[in-house]
Amino acid sequence: MGMISAGAARLLQSLAVLLVMSFVVYGLMGLMPGDPIDLMIAGDPHLTAADAVRLKLLYGLDRPWTERWLRWLLQVLHGELGYSRLYARPVLAAMLPAMLNTATLMAASLVVTLAVALPLGIAASLRPGSLLDGAVNLLAFASVSLPVFWLGLMLIVVFAVTLAWLPAGGMAEATAGGAGVLAHLVLPVGALALAGIGQYARHMRAAMMAEAGHDYIRTAKAKGCSPWRVVLGHQLRNALIPITTIVALEVGGLFSGALITETVFAWPGMGRLIYDSVMGNDFNLALSGLLLATAVTLLGSILADLAYWRLDPRVRRRS
Amino acid sequence: MTRCGAAILIVLLLAAGLAPLILPPPDALDLAARFAAPSPEHLLGTDELGRDLAARLLHGGRISLTVAVATAVLAALIGTAIGMVAGYHGGVADALLMRLTDGVMALPLLPLLIVLAAADPVKLGVPAAAMDSEGFAIGRLVVIIACVGWTTVARLVRASTLSVRARDYVRAAVAMGASPGRIMLCHILPNIASPVVVATTLSVGNIILIESALSFLGLGIRPPLASWGNMLTGAMDVVWSTPALAVWPGAAIFLTVTAFNLLGDGLQRALNPRGDWAETAH
Numbered sequence: 001m002g003m004i005s006a007g008a009a010r011l012l013q014s015l016a017v018l019l020v021m022s023f024v025v026y027g028l029m030g031l032m033p034g035d036p037i038d039l040m041i042a043g044d045p046h047l048t049a050a051d052a053v054r055l056k057l058l059y060g061l062d063r064p065w066t067e068r069w070l071r072w073l074l075q076v077l078h079g080e081l082g083y084s085r086l087y088a089r090p091v092l093a094a095m096l097p098a099m100l101n102t103a104t105l106m107a108a109s110l111v112v113t114l115a116v117a118l119p120l121g122i123a124a125s126l127r128p129g130s131l132l133d134g135a136v137n138l139l140a141f142a143s144v145s146l147p148v149f150w151l152g153l154m155l156i157v158v159f160a161v162t163l164a165w166l167p168a169g170g171m172a173e174a175t176a177g178g179a180g181v182l183a184h185l186v187l188p189v190g191a192l193a194l195a196g197i198g199q200y201a202r203h204m205r206a207a208m209m210a211e212a213g214h215d216y217i218r219t220a221k222a223k224g225c226s227p228w229r230v231v232l233g234h235q236l237r238n239a240l241i242p243i244t245t246i247v248a249l250e251v252g253g254l255f256s257g258a259l260i261t262e263t264v265f266a267w268p269g270m271g272r273l274i275y276d277s278v279m280g281n282d283f284n285l286a287l288s289g290l291l292l293a294t295a296v297t298l299l300g301s302i303l304a305d306l307a308y309w310r311l312d313p314r315v316r317r318r319s
Numbered sequence: 320m321t322r323c324g325a326a327i328l329i330v331l332l333l334a335a336g337l338a339p340l341i342l343p344p345p346d347a348l349d350l351a352a353r354f355a356a357p358s359p360e361h362l363l364g365t366d367e368l369g370r371d372l373a374a375r376l377l378h379g380g381r382i383s384l385t386v387a388v389a390t391a392v393l394a395a396l397i398g399t400a401i402g403m404v405a406g407y408h409g410g411v412a413d414a415l416l417m418r419l420t421d422g423v424m425a426l427p428l429l430p431l432l433i434v435l436a437a438a439d440p441v442k443l444g445v446p447a448a449a450m451d452s453e454g455f456a457i458g459r460l461v462v463i464i465a466c467v468g469w470t471t472v473a474r475l476v477r478a479s480t481l482s483v484r485a486r487d488y489v490r491a492a493v494a495m496g497a498s499p500g501r502i503m504l505c506h507i508l509p510n511i512a513s514p515v516v517v518a519t520t521l522s523v524g525n526i527i528l529i530e531s532a533l534s535f536l537g538l539g540i541r542p543p544l545a546s547w548g549n550m551l552t553g554a555m556d557v558v559w560s561t562p563a564l565a566v567w568p569g570a571a572i573f574l575t576v577t578a579f580n581l582l583g584d585g586l587q588r589a590l591n592p593r594g595d596w597a598e599t600a601h
Contacts, residue, residue, distance in 0.1 A: 013421075017422045028434050028438055031438035031443065032438060141580070145524060146573055147535075147576075150551060150565075150569030150572065153558065153569065154566070154569065157562040161558060161559055161562045252425075252428070253428075255430075256430070260429065260532050260535070274430050278434055294425075294426055294427055294430075297426065
């Protein structure tokens, strides 16, 4: 019961953050250079000054922006996200492929990152002070100081320009099939994974070390479990709880990383869509894109709490 | 390691300071000598417009460092003010300010910064003539990044204020009739300064990364003004013909951020030997 009310409170709080964010972003969009009507006039020489006034009235642009924001909000609540000027189609239709592409990039890099980082972290925790442990520490320290877009550029320089093994950017056409898509994924995923492996390995090591001193480990050893079984069956299972939380909390960070990585590799995802729509004065698209990014981040932190509650019976009993 | 970080920063500051005296001006075009290889005349060669790469690197470094340090200080000031008021007054003020902090922390950083950076200063009443100056470009970025960067310090200061507030010397000051403002500035602030200094130092590296990302996207420091981020944008356009151009600015970012992180870690160890400020860890 406590969990449900706590969850509801979190959900309400997140909705409030979303609402405030939409208000602020709506206000900020009005501060962008240019004006939608001016852009329409620039795009169509037949429009006269009278048309401009008519259009202004039609779109309600003569009203204060707070009122326009309310109207926009009502529309969104009716499931109407509006029309993207830049892509010349409904916002949802423009966003869906981009969402899919970003989700692919994020999921692939998360899988690769964890597949490398978790074993590294476990190995480092088993031999503290060893060469491997030092290397993990160094990698973690280096990766917080490394701009991910430069890492991407260096990967392009080495693997696309110098060695010509992989494409430098873009996304394979649907006709290219699985191998083509995969080839285009390697470098962006590589950049994101390289930037994340050090951190996750260090977190994994810390989580394993925190469990190492507990009584249940000693009990397991005392009753004759093999060392592997103690580490993987007992210690790891508990150490994964904080890692799950960190993964969920890092969704927002991963999204920001994906945004700039998409720019370097010309990957047609949400990051590029948000960037292009903000730069191109595409109000509807930019608003929806930014709110989606915020929602994903908020969802990540709710998931983190939920996972913690689900995985750790002690937390469940306390609440 | 701390000395290592400090040494890197001192060398960097000296080089950036001395650059105008030894190196050619960073904006001098020489279209006849585009993409020149390193030579005694151009230590690291020239870029796509024949500008001296070493000079631009150091000039860009000066700007990046100025932005980062100024932002870190401004963010620390905002965060300290908010955190101290929340921690000292408690109650409704605390609840409101901390919800605000949580809300800002929950936002996706880069998309938000893109919107903030894309806003047109002219629509806010800034005269168009002032916009091209170096000072304005720097100030704009400082304000934008500080707007979202104060949350860590605010939480840290609130936690520290809560623990200091209950001490006897604070209660004695209250009993003697000191105003809340005086108590916060004269009694609490000096006692929570060390964690703030450490957190601020550690944040500089992160801000350099954010600034370079924004400049790389064309939203931070804009050409012809040099910054490490926008030098990489230029380098990306010619990566197929001159990949070497992309190496230096990124290496400079990496080195500088590492130096600040080493310095911050060292300060933390020196000022907090027991390691009991959980929240400063990045």
